[in-house]
Amino acid sequence: MNAATPPYDLRAAARGFARAWNGFFHTPVDARIFAWLRIGWALMVLINAVCWYPDLEKWFAESGVLPSDAVYLLQTRERWSILMWLPGTLQVVQICYWIFIAQILMLLVGAWSRFNAVCVLAWLISFQHRNPIICDSEDIVSRLIGWYVVLMPTNLAWSIDAWRRRPALEKPVMAPAWGLRLLQLQMTAIFLGAAWQKLGGDAWRDGTAMFYVSQLDDYFGRMPTPDWFHETPWIMRGMTWSSIAIELLVPIGIWFRQTRVPMLLLALAFHLSTDLLMHLFLFHWLMLVGWSAFVLPEDFAWLGWIKRKLFAAGSRTPQPSAVTIEQQLQSEPQPQQAVS
DSSP, X not given: OOTTSSSOOHHHXXXXXXXXXXXXXXXXXXXXXXXXXXXXXXXXXXXXHHHXXXXXXXXXXXXXXXXXXXXXXXXXXXOOOGGGGSOOOHHXXXXXXXXXXXXXXXXXXXXXXXXXXXXXXXXXXXXXXXXXXXXXXXXXXXXXXXXXXXXXOTTSSSSHHXXXXXXXXXXXXXXXXXXXHHHHHHHHHHHHHHHHXXXXXXXXXXXXXXXXXXXXXXXXXXXXXXHHHHHOHHHHHHHHHHHHHHHHHHHHHTTSTTTHHHXXXXXXXXXXXXXXXXXXXXXXXXXXXXXXXGOOGGGGHHHHHHHHHHTTXXXXXXXXXXXXXXXXXXXXXXXXXXXX
């Protein structure tokens, strides 16, 4: 019997699945990917925290609009928050806030990256749970990305940690990809879940959903648009159906080598255009940070071409080859023993 036809060998199939699983989750990738995810997420959290500062007492202190007793009444289940375990005075909130800011900045530059990533995530959750009435889907996305950043070895490149441990190393380090893969799966789940929800609504299926959205001044109208833009049926239907199509196409096509870059560009155009039209603060920028998990360092090879064109007369330095963490440790010089 031909081995390529059924019945298949169960053990061979199990071994093939195990190899594919290990290859997908544990094949080393360039550690610079983890680094730019750390920097991108830290920047988004920093911008969000800075916007909180003028209203710290209003949003997070016991004397503000939401005392701690009211927080428990609002929530269907208990959610932990460091701020709920401490006195609710403005002074305590300010101390917690400035510790939060300091650890965001340390994460941004990559100082004690793993420790500060855990602390930043804990502070972010604490502030969000202290006042859930000012939180929305953007805050959920921020927490999710932060969780996966905690799981990544973000200290191996573009960080004070990397400089302190390997000051003379110029080769890009490789590290297992499992934390990155989890974030990639999460991003595809967000888009597919959004498309599934929209397909369940009559207004999305008949193409009128974006018309109703465009009438909500709180959400739409960040960029001035003429009345005919909202009143033209084919424009509204096109915007409605194209958003569903993008949320279905991108999370599927982004996994294939031939369509990865076009899907990334499509996601970029979708998020930037939506951010231009709607008041959603950092939501689309956080999504772009998440989608950057699919970006590879070689996607920026064109920057090297521009550099060569601009500095053609300069010396050409050879590009270092990538090394794994184990190879890098082996290559570090060992202390020589004294000879009597």
